Amino acid sequence: MPFAKGHVRLNKNPPWNKGLTADIDTRLASGERHGLYGKHHSEETKTKIRVTRREGLLNGRIKTRRGQKNSAESKEKDRQAHLGIPCSPRCRANLLEAAKRPKTEEHKRKIALGNLGKTVSMETREKIRQAATIRMKGPGNPNWGKHESTETKALISQAMKQRWLINRDLEIKRTALGRKARPTKLERKVMQLLYDNNLPFEYVGDGKVVLGGIIPDFINVNGKKEIIEALGCYWHGCQVCYPGSKSQKLGRPDVRGAIYHKFGFHMFPIWEHEMKEPNKILIKLNNWMKSHNNEKTDISSTEISNNIAREEALL
Numbered sequence: 092m093p094f095a096k097g098h099v100r101l102n103k104n105p106p107w108n109k110g111l112t113a114d115i116d117t118r119l120a121s122g123e124r125h126g127l128y129g130k131h132h133s134e135e136t137k138t139k140i141r142v143t144r145r146e147g148l149l150n151g152r153i154k155t156r157r158g159q160k161n162s163a164e165s166k167e168k169d170r171q172a173h174l175g176i177p178c179s180p181r182c183r184a185n186l187l188e189a190a191k192r193p194k195t196e197e198h199k200r201k202i203a204l205g206n207l208g209k210t211v212s213m214e215t216r217e218k219i220r221q222a223a224t225i226r227m228k229g230p231g232n233p234n235w236g237k238h239e240s241t242e243t244k245a246l247i248s249q250a251m252k253q254r255w256l257i258n259r260d261l262e263i264k265r266t267a268l269g270r271k272a273r274p275t276k277l278e279r280k281v282m283q284l285l286y287d288n289n290l291p292f293e294y295v296g297d298g299k300v301v302l303g304g305i306i307p308d309f310i311n312v313n314g315k316k317e318i319i320e321a322l323g324c325y326w327h328g329c330q331v332c333y334p335g336s337k338s339q340k341l342g343r344p345d346v347r348g349a350i351y352h353k354f355g356f357h358m359f360p361i362w363e364h365e366m367k368e369p370n371k372i373l374i375k376l377n378n379w380m381k382s383h384n385n386e387k388t389d390i391s392s393t394e395i396s397n398n399i400a401r402e403e404a405l406l
């Protein structure tokens with residue numbers, strides 16, 4: 092179309108509703124006041140609208156964003172604009188519905204990969220706990236309304252006791268393996284550190300080894316009675332990171348150390364916060380290995396110092 096006076100560029104057109112109010116144009120009014128309230132386009136009009144739109148799409152007059160991607164900048168803008176704004180009840184319902192749909196193994200793996208390395212704040216943990224408490228109350232609990240007879244209860248209890256009596260360690264192992272939560276992120280980090288420095292320790296925290304009813308994390312595989320424990324600061328009551336906190340009795344490093352000692356094992360604790368300075372851990376670990384064992388350790392001190400130098404170079 093040749094340019095003629097009065098033509099304006101399409102994207103320079105003012106919005107159709109500019110300067111209009113509901114009193115002037117009924118299209119701006121809502122409900123009964125809307126010009127089209129209770130009315131319908133005739134089939135003829137509908138066809139006209141459809142044809143015009145299709146033509147517009149074909150000749151490029153109407154532009155869509157199909158196939159276009161947002162730039163990183165624009166995505167960030169979008170994110171900032173939506174931060175802290177809760178989604179609508181309808182959107183929430185959709186999300187809940189989507190969450191209930193069964194996931195394929197591949198989908199699950201993708202979610203797991205996406206969550207790798209993410210930490211959950213104490214606040215969020217508390218929120219999750221509270222949500223679970225509410226969910227498991229009353230009808231939400233799968234056992235709600237179910238009552239076993241006293242007889243049955245006694246039978247179950249007796250059977251469980253019997254199982255634990257026969258092989259306590261096996262049951263502990265079974266429980267640990269059932270949880271499938273291990274190795275934890277911290278344990279994986281420690282595993283990497285031990286592996287990188289050729290330290291003769293194997294990960295057994297998945298329940299491979301049970302000592303005195305507790306599961307050690309790493310055990311010496313060169314015949315020495317040594318155990319390394321990776322201690323999460325929150326769960327094991329680290330006094331540096333959580334002063335005054337108390338952990339469960341069996342989570343306390345002194346209690347664990349004492350139990351291992353009964354079996355002739357020495358325990359070396361690695362706290363989560365110490366992992367920020369792995370070279371310090373290596374020095375301490377080396378001294379610890381020397382301190383309780385006069386035999387020559389399998390890794391020479393020069394080898395350790397080499398490794399420390401390498402760690403430092405990486406930092």
Ligand SMILES: [Zn+2]
Pocket residue numbers: 324329330331332333362363364365
């Ligand atoms: Zn700590």
